[in-house]
Amino acid sequence: MRMTRSLAALLIVMPPLSSVAFANAAINGVRIGAQDVAALARFYQTALGMHEVQRMQNPQFTQILLDFGATPEAARANPGPELVLRSRPSDDIAHDMGHVVFTVNDLDAAVKAVRDAGGRIEREPFALGNTGTRIALAVDTAGNHFELIQPARP
Numbered sequence: 001m002r003m004t005r006s007l008a009a010l011l012i013v014m015p016p017l018s019s020v021a022f023a024n025a026a027i028n029g030v031r032i033g034a035q036d037v038a039a040l041a042r043f044y045q046t047a048l049g050m051h052e053v054q055r056m057q058n059p060q061f062t063q064i065l066l067d068f069g070a071t072p073e074a075a076r077a078n079p080g081p082e083l084v085l086r087s088r089p090s091d092d093i094a095h096d097m098g099h100v101v102f103t104v105n106d107l108d109a110a111v112k113a114v115r116d117a118g119g120r121i122e123r124e125p126f127a128l129g130n131t132g133t134r135i136a137l138a139v140d141t142a143g144n145h146f147e148l149i150q151p152a153r154p
Contacts, residue, residue: 029065029081029082029083029084030081030082030083030084030100031084031085031086032083032084032085032086032099032100032142032144033085033086033087033088033142033144034085034086034087034088034091034140034141034142034144035087035088035089035090035091035142036087036142037062037063037064037085037086037087038062038064039141039142040064040085040140040141040142040144041064041066041085043117043118043119043140043141043142044066044083044085044140045066046113046116046117047110047113047114047116047117047119047140048068048102048104048110048113049068050066050067050068050075050083051066051067051068051069051071051072051074051075051076052064052065052066052072052075053065053066053067053072053075053076053078053082054076061086061087062086062087063084063085063086063087064084064085065082065083065084065085066082066083066084066085067080067081067082067083068080083100091142091143092143099144099145099146099147100144100146100147101146101147101148101149102146102147102148102149103149103150103151104148104149104150105150106150107125107134107135107136107148107149107150108125110136110148110150111124111125111136111138111148114138114140114148117141118141119138119139119140119141120138120139121136121137121138121139122137122138122139122145123135123136123137124136125150131152132151132152132153133149133150133151133152134149134150135147135148135149135150136148
């Protein structure tokens, strides 16, 4: 089992780059919270096609780990960073600035999937200058902010 870490600042998960180690460091995972972690796991499973790879429950908290893969087995075998969902007493996170950044191949389809899964788009897709990269800002069903990036196409 990989050790998970809580990150307090801007959090980035970019699957193509996440396994590149710099000075023996790499992103291990990203943790966000929700009052109902099972509902939030369903949101990310529906919106982004993630699979549950591990669940920990005890009297203090529930924690669900999600990852990408064509099947749950492939997601468990994925060496990339995991999305760690941990229970918290409330979804009132008005001052929470951390967020996750997901790389997607089709931004418009991802925006639609987020909406269809019950999330909301905080900022509609926009171009990042003249780079060819497009970005959208979204909020999940527990109030966590996240970013969707479609890299420039060659």
